[in-house]
Amino acid sequence: xxxxxxxxxxxxxxxxxxxxxxxDKRGYFMETYSKKDFEELGIRDEFVQDNQSKSxxxxxxxxxxQKQHSQxxxxxxxxxxxxxxxxxxxxxxxTFGKWVGATLSAENKRMFYIPQGFAHGFVVLSDEAEFxxxxxxxxxxxxxxxxxxxxxxxxxxxxxxxxxxLLSEKDKLHPSFREQNFDYFKKWLG
Numbered sequence: 439x440x441x442x443x444x445x446x447x448x449x450x451x452x453x454x455x456x457x458x459x460x461x462d463k464r465g466y467f468m469e470t471y472s473k474k475d476f477e478e479l480g481i482r483d484e485f486v487q488d489n490q491s492k493s494x495x496x497x498x499x500x501x502x503x504q505k506q507h508s509q510x511x512x513x514x515x516x517x518x519x520x521x522x523x524x525x526x527x528x529x530x531x532x533t534f535g536k537w538v539g540a541t542l543s544a545e546n547k548r549m550f551y552i553p554q555g556f557a558h559g560f561v562v563l564s565d566e567a568e569f570x571x572x573x574x575x576x577x578x579x580x581x582x583x584x585x586x587x588x589x590x591x592x593x594x595x596x597x598x599x600x601x602x603x604l605l606s607e608k609d610k611l612h613p614s615f616r617e618q619n620f621d622y623f624k625k626w627l628g
Contacts, residue, residue, distance in 0.1 A: 518566050
């Protein structure tokens with residue numbers, strides 16, 4: 439038996455991953471990544487950068503992507519809870535413009551694998567959350583793109599959070615999904 443279980447989502451290639459957790463009265467141990475085991479799940483990406491963020495309840499980050507340097511991501515929560523979302527931005531894909539989400543928490547220890555060619559975002563459900571993710575390409579601030587979190591054509595069903603949404607000024611200004619040309623993501627099909 440492998441150390442990781444992949445759960446398919448409604449979008450092929452986007453996976454929820456459950457690690458094997460070994461626990462006793464002292465605490466627990468788990469592997470969070472193993473190139474060999476992930477290759478057995480069909481994930482052959484080379485991860486080149488790790489990121490971590492901390493946010494408060496109601497903070498919504500996204501929906502973000504990089505254009506020419508699309509990042510595949512393996513995301514997880516190390517404290518707190520978030521609702522994480524991936525949107526397929528690959529023209530010609532059967533699921534183009536569709537989204538899928540997963541609840542990730544320190545308690546459930548689930549990870550979310552998002553391939554290249556997707557927009558990504560999350561909202562914090564707990565008082566605070568620390569979020570960490572591995573990326574397949576380096577962050578390039580000149581290559582950023584985004585979709586409004588509430589784009590009507592995408593229709594993400596974000597969970598309700600007490601209080602107001604907290605978004606960056608940049609995340610309030612993204613052009614709509616319909617207004618964008620995603621041709622740079624065609625290479626990530628198949």
